[in-house]
Amino acid sequence: MRDVAIVSTAQMTNVRREQRRNEVEMLMPVVQEAVKRSGIPKGDIGFTCSGSCDYLAGQPFAFVSALDAIGAWPPISESHVEMDGAWALYEAWVKIQTGQADSALVYSFGKSSMGDVPDVLNLQLDPYYLSPLGIDSISLAALQARAFLEKTQYTERDLAKVAVRSRKSAKDNPNAQLAGDFDLEKLLAEPYLVSPLRVHDCAPISDGAVAVVLAADDTARNACERPAWITGIDHRIEPHQPGVRDLSESPSTALAGAKAGVASGGIEVAELYAPFTHQELILRDALGLDASTSINPSGGALAANAIMVAGLTRIAEVANRIQWGSIGRGLAHATSGPCLQQNLVCVLEAK
Amino acid sequence: MAELCGVVGIGQTQHDAKRTDVSAPGLLREAATRALEDAQLTWSDIDAVVIGKAPDMFEGVMMPEIAMGDALGAAGKPILRVHTAGSVGGSTAVVAASLIQAGIHDRVLTVAYEKQSESNAMWALTIKIPFQQAIVAGAGGYFAPLIRAYMARSKAPEDTGIRVALKDRLNALKNPYAHLKIPGVDFDQVANSPMLWDPIRYLETCPSSDGACAMVLSSEKAAESAPTRPAWVWSTAMKSEPTMFSGRDQVNPQAGKDCAAELYKKAGITNPRKEIDAAEIYVPFSWFEPMWMENLGFAEEGLGWEMTYEGATALDGDLPVNCSGGVLSSNPIGASGMLRFAEAAMQVRGQAGEHQVEGARKALGHAYGGGSQFFAMWIVGSEKP
Amino acid sequence: MSEAESELVQSITTPLRLEYQYTAGVASTRFLRGMADGKILGQRCPQCEKVYVPPRGSCARCGVATDLEVQVPGTGTITTFCVVRIPSDSLDIDPPFVAAHILLDGADIPFFALIQECHFDEVRMGMRVEAVWVDAEDLGPTFESIRYFRPIDEPDAPFESYKEHL
Structure with missing residues (x-):
């Protein structure tokens, strides 16, 4: 290579x-x-x-x-x-x-902004059984969030923490759209958008x-x-129908991560394309990231989510940090399809 | 650096106006299954999938590979979706080949399709966007003025287009998969067919088809176990230029000339007309055969029509072009480019049946798209490069 | 299973409706504002000095932004054309009609427009034409402020004068 x-x-x-x-x-x-x-x-x-x-x-x-x-x-x-x-x-x-x-x-x-994103994304679904139901991208993500919360120890508070941290980090990102200090308790007092997701759980x-x-x-x-330097890059897709997948996990991310060499450790920064708060937690687990890795210092997709752009932006954000000399090794992730169906992992290093 | 890439399996569907007997995933699977059978491989032998099609609005499903990957056994594998307008079938194969050439995978399944009956391509091509001009009446309305410009520049005899159409329609009768077959078709029938976009007649234009094409591409090592002779990829090239700028030559676009030049150079070809035994060229309107003959360097500028006239591009000519009947006979848009690439590979593998060019050792596959601005090509050979 | 039950479902219809808000962009906005004033505004490339009508905000050849505004007249030359003889859902016009590339005087790139007020058999390459505008009170920021082009009584432009634009 x-x-x-x-x-x-x-x-x-x-x-x-x-x-x-x-x-x-x-x-x-x-x-x-x-x-x-x-x-x-x-x-x-x-x-x-x-x-x-x-x-x-x-x-x-x-x-x-x-x-x-x-x-x-x-x-x-x-x-x-x-x-x-x-x-x-x-x-x-x-x-x-x-x-x-x-x-x-x-x-x-x-x-x-040109169209109605949740409705446009509906057209990405299986045209025979799924799309005609009219289910939109937020509702599908909520299904996934429910499965995730039920199956794991995580709570809605953990989801809100992701939102608070992301938008706080975004204050240092001049390209972010949504940044600021948010109060965890106030966010949790907000009504649901699509239960168990609240507005703060969703990307702008x-x-x-x-x-x-x-x-x-x-x-x-x-x-x-x-x-x-790109030391590893791989991408994988999962079956489409949400019903045949365990939505609380992301095996395709885990596989792509393994192929890209994430397991060798030392990931200082991970930029994860998680347009919904619970997806960040699923991805962290799939990639085996612990507290030693700084997640989405740019604010991630929760701070700005231009569709078709946000995945490549994750890679650019990690590359920038290596070029600035602030980190030596980082990981970028991109996703596509409903409920993290398709995932790409790219490992970057200063060498 | 680059690894060798061979085509070890080829499959295509029966192309038709409406394949209502299969769903879109079923259509893809029909082609892919045939390609796997040809290669005597199974789904689990495939490392990655590269899929291509023209605009999603042709079928009304956004990024359909998301939902269709399952039908191609893609779960757990990498899948890439290419979209480069009309050249997409060709560029999809080029991207798939690059995965082998880069040494990343040993066996890649590449598939391209269109199910035009599920939506209205003419509508999708002429969508009315506010404050933009609609392209006048679909692809024919766009390309007909360019054909008129070619006629004026080359002073080609007016029946050149009719001769091309007749040749391709007769070739289609020898291709079991072709969509449009007109038994007993003759010169007068083409000449008397109605003008659609004057100077383009009905029988000088491509049909609108449902269809798919698939190939299994393999590394040199993995090809050792191939049951039949692979077609070896000698070179690939892709070139693009903008749609609109002052002085752009749309009849003989620079991107096409550059693409061919790069392709020949990489394949070590110095005299394409002599060294290439068969060509499958993207000709959606008959007049594009002489235009592309010039663009591809088979003829001097302004003289491409002579090749058609002299019969050089006929099945028994010195450079048989579109022995399969070409895009004029089957046009599942997204797959049309890959069909050109696959038919070229079939020629050098000696598996083209009734439309086989005897002893073909090197063949060209060509696709173009957009406003004659996206080009993808490959040269395949019976021998290793 | 009865005969009817075993019959293949050959297609299902799923109507869909999406609404989009398009952005004209900076260059098109200027052009469209010109249309509302009955003017044809192009832009000149600072590098190759070619005039783009309608302007696209950039010269694709040079890869630079164009911002020098140039007004061009409504007269020009048909470089090439076709006669459309099949109906189109998206155009409010019955076939046969002529769709032509028109190189406006002072512009360096042709654009598509309809030719009317003459029989389609009379249209030829090099023919001189002029824009026919809608009535003053109907002018608006749209291409449709120009209804179509029609022939003018001038000798045809020689092939050499427009062959670079084919």
Whole structure:
């Protein structure tokens, strides 16, 4: 395997609704900034891969106009996944591993505010038995939360603690949308949104964009002082029907984590894509993380959740901390599908 | 660095206007099961799945692989979903191949499909977004002006498109899986078919199909146990350019030229017309055959039509193109590109049956999409590179 | 099991409705505001100096933002076209009709528009046309402020003058 690292990142500050700029206009400065920070001339970047979703944007081929934003001329080697940008990063990492590219630009954008997110996500469900029930993403997450609370020692108080900690951490994240000090008791006194979940247990709706530049070997070493080396990356999916899964666990995260080398320890920071508080706890257990690991110092998805963007953002947040020199080893996670159906784990190190 | 990648199993569905006898997962499974049978492998032999399709709005299910992964035995495995517009079937295969070439997996199942009967592609392509112009009347309305521009630039004889269509429609009669088969089709029937998007006639355009295609790709080591000769991947390439910028040549796009150049270079091909024995090219409207012949470097600019005219692209010509009947005969959009790649592999494996090009040793698979801006290609050979 | 019961369910209909709020974006907003004033506003690329109509906020060739505003007239040349002879659900017009690429005078990229007020058989590449606007009181921030284009009495533009835009 080649040594591949993240050498630069850039993010848009997440907002509830970006009303002025369209997707191309949102994306262009983010991509330009990431490329500039990498120090690699745009024309030298060997591969480009993006992640986005047509149903989020409410039009087919939503990714096509993004090519304008990145100035794809002369023509570029390029691909796109209809997935979170974290999987675009995976495809780019694979491309570099084949030796066909030494560097890659990865980006994703999502304007979750355009439609009604819980209803849009309903369309992701099995079209014969699940989707026609009209069940939305929050209700499905609540089913999972109930299963989790019943089966484990965790309580609704533990869920609220996750929310309080996340939004407190987000105060240090200039790109976060929802940050601040919240009182645990006050949160627990709030009514349920969908029992056992309250509003604070759910991620906000966000518009955002993120870009990262990957490079291999000496290209990475020359590009920056402390590249964030990808020492392990893997992703796995579980069966779709919630009824055939034990929703209180995340075996696909555990498997991806094992393949990515999480077990060798020393994870100082974990950025977990958990759009609901209980999911963070499920993921922590699946990855075997204990109190020695700082969870979601960026605030995580509970502070900003641009769909298709938030997974790649987790990777960027860990990479940033390695580049700043604040940590030596960290883990990033991304998820897709209802109730943590599909999961990706990426381990990054300073070396 | 890169590992060798071989195609050890190929399967496709019966393509038809409405496959109401199967669900969408059933359609995928029909192709995937055939690919596994061809490779004499089982679901558990597969390490990862790479799936592709055109816009989700064609069927009304968002990221359908989330729900359909189970039908492909993906549970517990990695699954990637590629979407690069019309070229997606090709780029999906390229991504799957890269998983083998990178040495990450030994056996990857790659699948592409479209079940156009479950929604309305023309609607999805012409969605009215406020303050945007709708693309006029679907894909035909978009590409017909480009064909007219090619006709004006090349001064090609006006019946070139009819000849291409006739050739592909006759080839389709030799392909058991083809959707549109017109026994006894002749020149006059194509010429007299109604104009849809003048200058495109009805029989010069692709149908709208339900269908899927699947391939099992294998590392060199894992291919040792393959029951039949693999098709070896000599090279792959993908190139994209923006839809709209001043001076963009949409008839002979630079991205296509660059993609072909990179592909040939990686495969060590210096004279494509001579060294390639068969080509499966994405031709949704007949006139795109001469246009792509030029774009792919098989003919000088402005002279691609001569190849059609001289019969060079016929099954018995020096560069047989679309012996399967091509996209003109079967068009499950998301799968159309992968069908080109798979048919190219079938040619070099000698398994194309009645539409086999005798002794084909090297073949080209080609797909394009968007406003002629996304390209994916591969070259496969009967020998190892 | 009776015959009817064993019959295959071949399809189910699941109607769905989603509402979206689209954002025009900065560049399109300027263009659409121009439409409401009966003006066609483009933007010039600071690098290659080409004029984009309608503007997209960036020059995809140079990968830079465009912000120099340029007004262009409603006259132009048909670079290429097709005659649509099948009906379209999304267009309120009966076939046959002509959809053309029009290169406006002073613009460097053609855009799609309908050609009316002439028989479709008379439309040709190089034909000179002009925009026909809706009545002044109906002008609004929409493409539909221009109803269509129609031929004008000028000699055809030579092929050389627009062949770069095919």
